[in-house]
Amino acid sequence: MPGADASDEDLMLAYGAGDGAAFELLYARHRGPLFRFLQRQLRDQGTAEELYQDVWQKVIVARERYRPEARFSTWLFQIAHNRLGDHWRAAKHRPPPPEDAMERAEREPDADSPERSLSAFEERRRLQRALEELPEDQREVVLLRLERELSLEEIGEITGVGRETVKSRLRYAMDKLRQRLKA
Amino acid sequence: MNPNDPTDGALDPDERELARVLRALPSGEPPAALDARILRAAADAAASAPARRRRALGLFGGGSAVWGIGTAAAAVLALGIGWQAMYGNQPLLPRSSPVALPADAAGDDSVSVEFRDRTSLADKASEAAGAPPPPPPALADREFPRVRSRAPANRVEPAGAMAAAPAAPAAEAFPETGLDEHVAARAEAGAAADAAFAAERDEPLRASAEGRAQAYDSAAASAKVATQAAGVAARRADQALAEQAGAEAAQAEITAPLRPASWLAQVRSLRAAGKTDEARARLVEFRKAYPHWVIPTDLAPLLTNE
Numbered sequence: 436m437p438g439a440d441a442s443d444e445d446l447m448l449a450y451g452a453g454d455g456a457a458f459e460l461l462y463a464r465h466r467g468p469l470f471r472f473l474q475r476q477l478r479d480q481g482t483a484e485e486l487y488q489d490v491w492q493k494v495i496v497a498r499e500r501y502r503p504e505a506r507f508s509t510w511l512f513q514i515a516h517n518r519l520g521d522h523w524r525a526a527k528h529r530p531p532p533p534e535d536a537m538e539r540a541e542r543e544p545d546a547d548s549p550e551r552s553l554s555a556f557e558e559r560r561r562l563q564r565a566l567e568e569l570p571e572d573q574r575e576v577v578l579l580r581l582e583r584e585l586s587l588e589e590i591g592e593i594t595g596v597g598r599e600t601v602k603s604r605l606r607y608a609m610d611k612l613r614q615r616l617k618a
Numbered sequence: 619m620n621p622n623d624p625t626d627g628a629l630d631p632d633e634r635e636l637a638r639v640l641r642a643l644p645s646g647e648p649p650a651a652l653d654a655r656i657l658r659a660a661a662d663a664a665a666s667a668p669a670r671r672r673r674a675l676g677l678f679g680g681g682s683a684v685w686g687i688g689t690a691a692a693a694v695l696a697l698g699i700g701w702q703a704m705y706g707n708q709p710l711l712p713r714s715s716p717v718a719l720p721a722d723a724a725g726d727d728s729v730s731v732e733f734r735d736r737t738s739l740a741d742k743a744s745e746a747a748g749a750p751p752p753p754p755p756a757l758a759d760r761e762f763p764r765v766r767s768r769a770p771a772n773r774v775e776p777a778g779a780m781a782a783a784p785a786a787p788a789a790e791a792f793p794e795t796g797l798d799e800h801v802a803a804r805a806e807a808g809a810a811a812d813a814a815f816a817a818e819r820d821e822p823l824r825a826s827a828e829g830r831a832q833a834y835d836s837a838a839a840s841a842k843v844a845t846q847a848a849g850v851a852a853r854r855a856d857q858a859l860a861e862q863a864g865a866e867a868a869q870a871e872i873t874a875p876l877r878p879a880s881w882l883a884q885v886r887s888l889r890a891a892g893k894t895d896e897a898r899a900r901l902v903e904f905r906k907a908y909p910h911w912v913i914p915t916d917l918a919p920l921l922t923n924e
Binding site: 563581582 | 628629632633636639642643644646647649652653655656657659660661664878879880883886912915916917
């Protein structure tokens with residue numbers, strides 16, 4: 436069995452060969468990032484859980500077909516991207532923001548000073564709103580860039596578009612976020 | 619170059635600042651129950667037989683088996699007829715009277731029309747041949763049901779399609795027609811072989827070599843026609859199977875349960891529309907259909923109020 440320092444790709448290959456423990460390591464590494472990615476896109480806990488389960492289900496089903504031609508994380512987020520696409524197509528339109536979004540943001544603990552808390556809260560609120568206003572494709576690209584710190588090529592692989600398209604979407608998204616935060 | 623253009627490597631200071639705020643946004647984690655369910659599913663999958671092997675086995679459990687049997691039967695039949703026509707001087711078993719094949723059998727797609735047993739086949743052949751002793755009824759009844767009973771056994775139907783089967787008689791009729799035609803063609807080929815044997819058996823009664831040659835020619839022609847008819851029937855059987863598969867797929871699509879996501883979306887819509895009881899009922903059905911699926915937390919309260 437591959438050790439804890441094994442690459443994602445080796446773990447996935449081991450899992451495809453029947454090593455269940457390899458999957459546990461792999462899952463522990465990616466559960467948080469994948470869930471947050473879905474949650475930030477969907478803004479709905481129930482739907483995020485549903486799609487999250489779906490994505491892992493697809494990984495499990497495809498375990499024997501997996502070939503390490505790309506990074507495992509790229510493949511995983513490709514699956515998530517495709518599943519999100521299905522979801523948006525089925526929903527036809529993005530759902531409205533959750534009614535309790537602001538309350539949830541307010542409940543976030545913050546150990547800093549009251550002044551700083553207010554400022555940080557305002558900053559988060561603005562970023563949250565700015566993200567919600569972005570078109571889906573721009574939001575996805577900026578989340579992959581800022582949260583996952585992926586390169587333009589990797590984002591292109593996941594989203595199925597060329598490098599220049601990714602670059603353009605990212606630039607528009609970043610401009611909007613900056614404007615919102617400065618406003 | 620636009621100085622605000624995104625770079626390709628690590629995050630620049632501007633991106634890092636945005637990333638810092640982004641990571642401070644409220645975010646959740648998958649519930650522990652969901653983690654456990656996924657890990658269990660993964661472990662179960664790893665412990666089970668490789669999916670590839672199951673898929674390979676599946677190939678022999680579906681319609682291709684029928685296709686293969688049909689093709690093999692047609693090939694063996696053609697070889698057998700050829701062998702009988704050329705070397706059939708010494709009959710191994712006593713033969714019944716000859717049954718001639720209708721001359722237009724190969725060119726007529728209705729060669730196998732509406733056979734339901736060998737008696738009717740023999741009747742049809744009799745009309746063409748003039749003096750046809752029908753095959754023993756006991757034998758006829760024994761052989762045909764065996765062929766018919768194989769067809770449904772080889773079909774794998776989704777539960778929904780099976781439930782709806784009576785509503786789709788056309789889909790059921792195809793394979794029987796195809797198999798009937800195959801049986802008919804095979805029976806006609808047998809009749810042609812009988813003719814060859816009869817010609818040989820009657821040979822001593824015919825004094826002239828010319829008569830014998832004619833008998834052989836006739837038998838060989840009949841065998842050829844029968845072989846062609848068998849080919850036509852085999853093709854029709856394949857076509858019927860393909861059409862049947864298409865009809866079953868269409869039927870399955872109509873009657874198949876919703877995908878989990880669509881189903882849950884439907885439950886949400888019902889709940890949003892104030893139809894709580896209906897939403898709960900649909901969710902209960904969902905849980906029965908997908909017992910291993912984690913019920914999303916926003917819908918779980920519906921079940922607690924059951």
